[in-house]
Structures are given as structure tokens and as C-alpha cells.
Amino acid sequence: MAAIGEYAKQGWIRRAISAPPGNPGARVSRSGRFAAWRWVIMIIAGAYFLLPLYSALRFAGVSGFGSVFTTPGFGAALWTSIQISAMTWVITMALMVPTTIYVHLRLPRLRVLLESITILPIVIPPIVLTLGVLQVAPLDLKATMWLLGIEYVILAMPFAYRAIDAGLRSIDLKTLTEAAGNLGAGWFTTIWRVILPNLGTSVLSATVLIVALCLGEFTMASLNLVQTFPVWIVLFDQENAQISTSASILALVVTWLFLMLIVTIGTRRARRTGAGEVTLFTVSANTTTIGES
């Protein structure tokens, strides 16, 4: 404590420090300067993102939107995409939910391995994956939507895992399970009545991502010669560019509306139960969403 005394007596630093003088009137309106800069960025961004949308709308015209639903092939392609989404969703959920719960409860050490595996579909470009799939897929499955559904599960897996993992972590799975067991619940009851209801928002997140994936994925679909919605749009562009453009915009709008709907429901639900909000695009140190496929 001797140093304190010395310090108190010495003022040598004060000579070296140029004391900042009070300067009334020199006040910078910090919020003012910030606001201007922020506006500039948002305007440029807004222009970049909205103008192409606008031009596409103009190009498609009313006629494009009007006749898109009655265009031959539209319905079939859309229906194919919907079926694939459903298939992907079912398999992904059936696969990922039990596995993630199981790993959390019984094999916590495998979590790191699991996380690393779920990065792989992102690291391997879909184009490369398609190469391999076409090589090894059995002949009867080739060029069918079933193969696509199976492969989309692989593509959706990282997001589904992330969402469910985040959901499980937020509810402290271990404690809940022990509490349920202590009160006399068996495994099935615990999963059905305690864990799953709390996973609602995670399942919602994963669903949203799966739908967006299936409605937008082009690479694997086109190279597998399956006419999903995006593939149809490209093919049809040769015939009628306007209709293709309106179909694209429709896809975008529908995806957006679907996302907003699910987020609103999810947030309302979360507010009621106090669970976390629907994280659409959960990102962590290990993985992320990726742009187009």
C-alpha cells in the first residue's frame, strides 16, 4: 500500500497529460450524425434490393400474374415441390428430433461430432453432391422426386439440427427430464408431453427453412431432371418470359408471407410460454445458412 502514498503525492503525470478543457458549445449531436449516415446506407440498400423487384413486376405485367396460375405445367410443378417439401419435412423431423434429444440426454460427448457432421452439407457444394448422388443412386430412383426428397433431407439437416439443438439448450433438457422422471413419467410420456411441446418454436424454425429450401432449390433438381417449381420456371422462360418472371416473384412473395406468418405465430406462442423467439436463421460458431443452392 506504500505505492498509494507515493501516487497521491506525485502529480507528475498531470504535467504530461494535457487536461481536456471543458468546451461548452462544442457539443456534437451524436444522434444527428448517426442518423444521416444510417439513412444513406438504408436508401442505397433499399434501392439495390427493391428496384430489381420493381422492374420484374413491371416486366411481368398484370397479364403475367393473371395467367400464371392457369399456365400448363405450373400446377404440376408446384405440386411436385409441395410433395417434396412434405416428404423432406417428415423425414427430417423423424430423423433429427429423436436423434438430437437422444444425443443430448445419453451421449453428450457426441454433440461435438454431431455438430461437425452437420457442417458437411454446407461445406460440400450441392453441385458436387449431385455428382456423387447421380453416380451411386439406384436406377429406379433416378430422375424421380423421391430421390430429391431424400437428398433434400441432407441439405436441410444442418438447419434442422441447429434449430432443435438451440431449442433443447434453451429448455435445459436434462433438468426437465429428471424432473419428469422423478414425478413418475416414462420415456414416451416425457418426450410427448414435456419435451416436444417445448420444441414448438424450433420445429417452426426448421419448417420454415425446409419450405424455403424446397421452393428454391434448383441445382439438384435440374440436374436430377425432376421438374420442381424452380426448374419449371427456368424451362418455361423459353416460352414466356413474363409468366416465368411472375412465377418467380410469386414464389418470393409466398415464401415471405409464409415466413412472416410462422414467425408471428411462433413469437406469439413464445410470448405465452416464455420460450425463446423463433430464430429463423440460427447461426453459431460452427454453421450457418448459405445463399442459393
Place this chain on the structure above:
Amino acid sequence: MATNEAAPARPAAATDVAATDVAAAAAVVAATTGADTRSGTSVSLRELTRVFGATRALDGMSLDIAPGELVALLGPSGCGKTTALRIVAGFETATSGEVLVDGNDVQGVPAARRDMGMVFQSYSLFPNMSALDNVAFGLRMRKVGASARRNKAGELLEMVGLSAQAAQFPHQLSGGQQQRVALARALAIEPQVLLLDEPLSALDAKVRLQLREQIRTLQQRLGTTTLFVTHDQEEALSMADRVGVMRAGRLEQVAAPDELYDNPATAFVAEFVGTMNRIPGTLGSDGSSVTVLGTTVPVQPGGPSSGAVNALIRPENLTITPAENGNGIVFLRTFLGAVSRITVLLSGDLQVLVDIPSTTAAAMVPGASVAVGIPSSAVHVVPAAG
């Protein structure tokens, strides 16, 4: 500058006490620490008001801090104490009122140029710098040369007892160590004013006690004028020269800790500081006396003069004796060390706490019949809630 608003009427206790006490406080500080208070800095808050939409975070708060004094702002969350501190620091602006440092209004001065050192509640150390670099940062901003910086920072780390951790990064330090580095960092620039925003709230109880002493000792030796915000009354009472109790944006009372405890100016202060019993009583016809537990005593001014009231009496001021047909039954006896706290059930479902030395507590077994009495001094009364 914002327009002045008409100050609403409020209890006379607050600012008048503050103004006259400053001189007394300055004298006390000078006497106890030997610091040269003439070279210290005085800080004055005048009628500070801060309005967000419909909320008045601060409502005409005034406070004078003498050079070298440590004033604690104490109050429940939302009372405005942190807002006041942040206005002094320059992170927020008051809707009206003045902040004077040595007589100069600093409201137009940006936070970066106010020459005040601030210690935040937690996690304020720069994560990408070692402890030493953190402490030296303020000096760097003042263009002090590299070796001078390092020496000075080293001295300060030694002062807080962390020389060995100079090269470590914040994530390698414990919470208590981090706050000590934060303190060293704030003091490195030899600020005119030291501001502390609940610096101990995030720490373990034991670490908190150690740091309390360290902060107080450092502050006294250096003679830095300090404003300390906390919601922990024990902290405020043990560290400060004077404590300002705040509620809803206003100062209810500013006084030395013992004064605050023994002579609370308002019922809120009486109940906020220390433990307080509320015992129903009947007011006398003119409202200047009250009958509680069979004894009539004078009433402290400032309370209701009619209607049902509760008297506020401290546990250590109540008397308790074993009695065959007493007015109460012992419900619980809690051993607290030198003192034991007896919970007594009185008639009408009323519970009171009585503190007595543990040596005399042997007779107070649960179930025993006792007589509880009140002292003859004046008491505060508050309206009995419906």
C-alpha cells in the same frame, strides 16, 4: 439549454439538508483523510430532470458533493440513481437542470472530455487488451508516451494488488479482479471525479466485501470526489461519507449514514434503510401522539394526522421480556451471531421482529409468552394500508 420547469413542491428535508451539510461534510473528510480538499473538485447537481415520454426518470434532483467526498446514491431499481450518474458522466442528457463541476456547467462538454473516471457494473474491460493496456488506455488517449504509460499503469495495478496479472486478458481474470482493473483504469487518468455504477453488484459476497474496503481506502487516500450508485444499503452505509436515498426520481434524504439510520426523514427512508417494524397504533385526537402496544408516544412530523396508522419502530428499539400474560408469543428465534432476532406473534395476526443480544435470548423459546414494549421516543407513522 433546455427551459427551466417550475419545481414541484416536495418535502423540505432533501436539498436544504444537502446544502448545509456540504460544508460539514467537507470538514469531516478533510479531518479524517488528511487529503488536501482545497485541490479537490466539487460537483453540483441542480434541479436535474430527465423525462422519457411519460416517465420522469429524474424529477428535480439537486445534490452538492464536496471536494474529496464519497456520496452514495441509494435506492430501489428505477429510482433514477443510475440516470443521474450517467448524466454526470455525459452518456445521457438532462431534460433540464445543471451539472456543475467546480462551478462550471459541463452539460455541453462531450463525455470524452469531462475528465471523469467511471467504473461500470461489469464487463467493461476491453477484451482485446491486457490488463496493463486496459489501464493505460486513458493515458494513451491523452497522448502520454508509451513508457510513461506503462509505468503509470503498472503503478496503478500494484495499487490494486494485481501486478502479477498485468499481462493477462480480461477473460482470464475473475469478476473481482476485473473490477479492480476497471478501478485502476478509471484512476489512471487522475480524474477530477470518480463515478461508480453499482460496481460490486455482479460479484460474490466475499469479494464484494474485500473490494468495498479497497475502493474506500483508495478513494480516501487520493481524495477524489466520488459518486457511487448502489441498491445495496449495507454498501452505501459502510462506504459513504453521505448517502442520498432516492425514490421515483427524487432525493428523499441526504445525510451521513448514522443520521440516515437514526433519524430517517421520511417513512420511505425509514423502511428502506435497515429493518423496520410496522405496528398498528391509534392516533391521539390532535394527531401529535400515537398509542402503540399500550404506550403513548409523540409522533414525528410529516406523517398523517388522522385515520388508521402504523408506527415504524426498529427491531433493536423494541423491548421484550418473558411474561405470563404478555401481549405476544415467540414464534421464531433466529441466531445471527452477536444478536438474535425474535419473531413475535402479537394479537391480530401481527408479527414483529425484536433484536436482542444473543446472551439474553435463552428464555425466548418458540411458544413462550412475552411482553413486547416500545421506547418512549417519537416515532414515524404511516397510513395503514387498507
Place this chain on the structure above:
Amino acid sequence: MAETTELVTAPGSQAGPGAGRVTRPARLPKPLQTVVSLLGVLPFTAYIAIGLFIPLIAVLVGAFQNSATGAWTLSNIDAAVHGAYLHGFEESLELSVIASVIPGIFGLLIAYAIFTAKGTGGKALRQVVITASGVFANFGGVPLAFLFISGLSSTGLLTGWLNDIGVNLYAHGFTLYDLFGISLVYMYFQIPLMVLIILPALEGLRPSWREASENLGARSWGYWRFIGGPVLLPSFVSCLMLLFGSALSAYATAEALSGGTIPLTSIQIGTLINGNVIATGVNVGKALGLGMVLIIVVVMTFYVLLQRRAAKWLQ
């Protein structure tokens, strides 16, 4: 301070029902236990093996095999690093750099702009931008190509507008089908992606650091130079890595824009799959795929390492 209390307790408290009556099942020996517990992840493992690993191995192995005979050869690799395919790699890498750095910076600015917006307006802005980013980040491919074609092709609407104000894009050599044009289109999903992945890092920047630095005398520039910048840098660079990987892997947008004529690695692989070249060249595509995977593995390693470093500081 020690506390002891004496309570008047109610008599007759009982233990819960069923306590102590459950019998434990016999336990298996340890190694067998591990195997049994691993059975739980069998479905998942099997699926991944079949759906992911086998195709991947097929690609990695096929890169070294002759397309027609299956004999081991390095000729695919050789073809992949020369001539048109080498050119493809160069173009792809160049494109990925442009389409990661520029959107990276812009995305950071947007993220920061919405992050610091205050009040209820700010909150609404954040919600809108984050949701929009989520949609646009997954948007790419076909519809995106159409948007830009309708806007900026030689007969596009926006091209027309720019002509009207005297800026003739195409006279200056602009085209949607060269590297610059494609990166412009790529930014449509790269920027939102950046916004989404840099936000957590921005959230890790504690306001108390900003205030502490200000209190010690640093203005905005000082804060960013000594604290904000250095702390954010690992996260920023790691996000750039992610954007790089995303741009490199992209196929659909470029394909929809160009119909397979731009020399990019992913396009070239697609061409080989479609059989637009002689069948014996298919395994060259696998060699190309191997190359892509290698590059991305390197990039992702950097990503993970940088994220770890960032996490240490931002925790």
C-alpha cells in the same frame, strides 16, 4: 454469518409415494453398454452414410478413375488443373473474392445501421431487415436471375432509366454475364447473408466498452480503432470466409443467367453432368469437384479457427 432456526413443525410428514420401491434393471458390461447406447444414433448415422458420405466418396474416388474403364489415373486431375478448367477455377476464385469482400463490407454497414437504430422505429426496422435478410439470403438462383435480367439486361427497365439520365451502361461495356455482372447479382443473397451472420458478433460488442472508451477520452474513431475494430475483426473475416464459400458453391444463379456459358467451376461441373461433352469426360467433373471441396475445406477451417478466437473475446 451463520443462522440457525427453530421451527414449530407439523407432525406426520411422509416420504413421497413409491420411493425406494423401484428396482434397478441389471446393468450390462461397460463396452456393451456403449454399443447399445450408440444404437440410438444408428438411424441418423445410416442416413448420413448413405445420403452424404457415399456420394462424397464416390466423387473423391472417381476423380482418380478413368471414366470409361475405372482404372486408376491422374489424367482427370491433370485435365482439371489445365486449360479451360484451370481458367474456370481462376474465374471462380476471382468471382468469389469480389462477391465476398464487397457484400461483406456492405452487409456490415447495414447490420451496424440497424443494430444501432434506437426506439420503436429502430426496433421495427430491425425486425423488417432481419426477416427480409432471411428471405433474400435463401432467395438466389432462378428467380434472382430473372429479377436482374428484367432490370438490367440490355432491354431492361433499369437500363432504360439509366439511359434516360444519360448513363449508358452497355456502352461502357457492362454486361450481366461477366464476372462483375454476376457478382452484382450474387450480392443480392450475399449481403443479406452477411447481415445475418455478422449480427451476433455486433451484439457481442458491449455498450459498456463504448462508454468506457468514451469516458477515458476516446471519440468514435478512437473506439473503433482500438477496441471495436480489433474485437470485430476475427468475426468479420470469418464471415467473409463463409461468404466466399457460398459464392464459390453457387450454381443456380450463374446457370440461370448464362445458360451454362460462363467459365465457372460449378457451371463446368454441371455441363459435364448434363453430358454436353463426351461421356468419358465425366470423371473430370469429379476432379473439379474434388478441387472445390479442397478449397472450401481450407476456407472453412479458417472460419472455424477465427470464430473460436472471436468467441473468446465476445463471450
